[in-house]
Amino acid sequence: MTDPYINLTKEDARSILLMPDEELPKLLEAAYTLRKKHKGNMVSIHLLTNARSGNCSQNCAYCAQSGQAKTDIDTYELISCEKLLQDGYLVKEKKLARHCIGLSGIRFSDQEIVAFASEIKKLKKESHTPVCCSIGFLTKQQAMILKEAGVDRINHNLNTGRNYYPNICTTHTYEQRIANINMLKEMGFELCCGGIVGLGEKPEDVVDMLFEIGDLSPKAVPINFLIPIKGTALEHQSTAILTSEYCLKVLCLARLLNPRSDIRCAAGRELYLKGKEKWMFYAVDSVFASGYLTAGGESIDSTIKMIEEAGFEYCIEP
Numbered sequence: 001m002t003d004p005y006i007n008l009t010k011e012d013a014r015s016i017l018l019m020p021d022e023e024l025p026k027l028l029e030a031a032y033t034l035r036k037k038h039k040g041n042m043v044s045i046h047l048l049t050n051a052r053s054g055n056c057s058q059n060c061a062y063c064a065q066s067g068q069a070k071t072d073i074d075t076y077e078l079i080s081c082e083k084l085l086q087d088g089y090l091v092k093e094k095k096l097a098r099h100c101i102g103l104s105g106i107r108f109s110d111q112e113i114v115a116f117a118s119e120i121k122k123l124k125k126e127s128h129t130p131v132c133c134s135i136g137f138l139t140k141q142q143a144m145i146l147k148e149a150g151v152d153r154i155n156h157n158l159n160t161g162r163n164y165y166p167n168i169c170t171t172h173t174y175e176q177r178i179a180n181i182n183m184l185k186e187m188g189f190e191l192c193c194g195g196i197v198g199l200g201e202k203p204e205d206v207v208d209m210l211f212e213i214g215d216l217s218p219k220a221v222p223i224n225f226l227i228p229i230k231g232t233a234l235e236h237q238s239t240a241i242l243t244s245e246y247c248l249k250v251l252c253l254a255r256l257l258n259p260r261s262d263i264r265c266a267a268g269r270e271l272y273l274k275g276k277e278k279w280m281f282y283a284v285d286s287v288f289a290s291g292y293l294t295a296g297g298e299s300i301d302s303t304i305k306m307i308e309e310a311g312f313e314y315c316i317e318p
């Protein structure tokens with residue numbers, strides 16, 4: 001009998017997202033087979049530092065850092081090296097997998113990149129932890145400066161399906177995102193590329209996004225579930241679609257389409273998958289701890305406890 005979960009077409013993938021909840025156990029088993037084969041029972045934890053916050057020129061509808069959002073967040077230019085190092089030491093002390101560093105904004109001056117690269121150099125010298133940066137669109141020269149400073153992985157999410165993208169952002173295009181990713185990949189950066197579910201898109205948009213991500217062969221695929229933030233354009237977006245069953249189907253589909261990648265359950269896990277972590281880890285081998293860019297989250301110690309209670313192993317980096 002052929003496995004119904006291999007060589008999926010987009011129509012198969014859409015059917016998975018729309019399948020009755022009673023069929024979820026079979027889907028979880030299929031995801032777990034791949035997860036076990038490629039990742040064992042390990043779960044890695046990532047820490048996220050918001051290195052520059054707010055005042056962004058872009059209008060991403062979900063984002064509290066957009067200059068068009070009327071949110072009550074701390075806004076600041078590049079954080080101090082001390083604060084970045086503090087988080088770096090925490091990553092080292094807790095033996096977390098990677099230090100992820102996000103900067104609000106889409107374009108940076110060369111001086112800003114040079115200043116940031118000098119912080120990264122100090123961080124790498126002190127903490128020796130792997131670093132991933134989420135840093136908008138870079139020029140080739142800027143990307144090279146960061147590479148030389150020790151950044152080996154870049155996060156650049158697609159966020160949603162190509163057709164739905166104009167509904168969530170009109171200040172840049174999907175194509176610009178793909179072009180930036182391809183340039184970085186050609187330069188030898190590892191890619192972290194994921195998206196957000198619950199933006200008002202249809203299941204076929206999620207499918208389109210996951211297929212595009214699969215074509216880019218990322219090392220890591222962070223999947224966020226929308227937390228509507230007061231003051232953003234999606235403040236009143238219904239999250240009724242984000243049942244824990246639907247979220248699990250999305251995560252399983254991400255695993256089926258990207259069997260070797262780290263599938264990371266990012267923002268929204270504490271909200272939509274609380275108490276379902278055991279099932280989440282059937283597909284997912286990576287999570288964030290200690291919060292997200294502008295939203296709080298579960299602490300590192302309690303995340304480690306949650307992983308162990310779900311019957312999985314916290315992946316301690318050497």
Ligand code: SF4
Pocket residue numbers: 056057058059060063064065066067103104105106
């Ligand atoms: S997601 Fe990034 S580019 Fe979009 S508004 Fe937020 S900080 Fe700016």
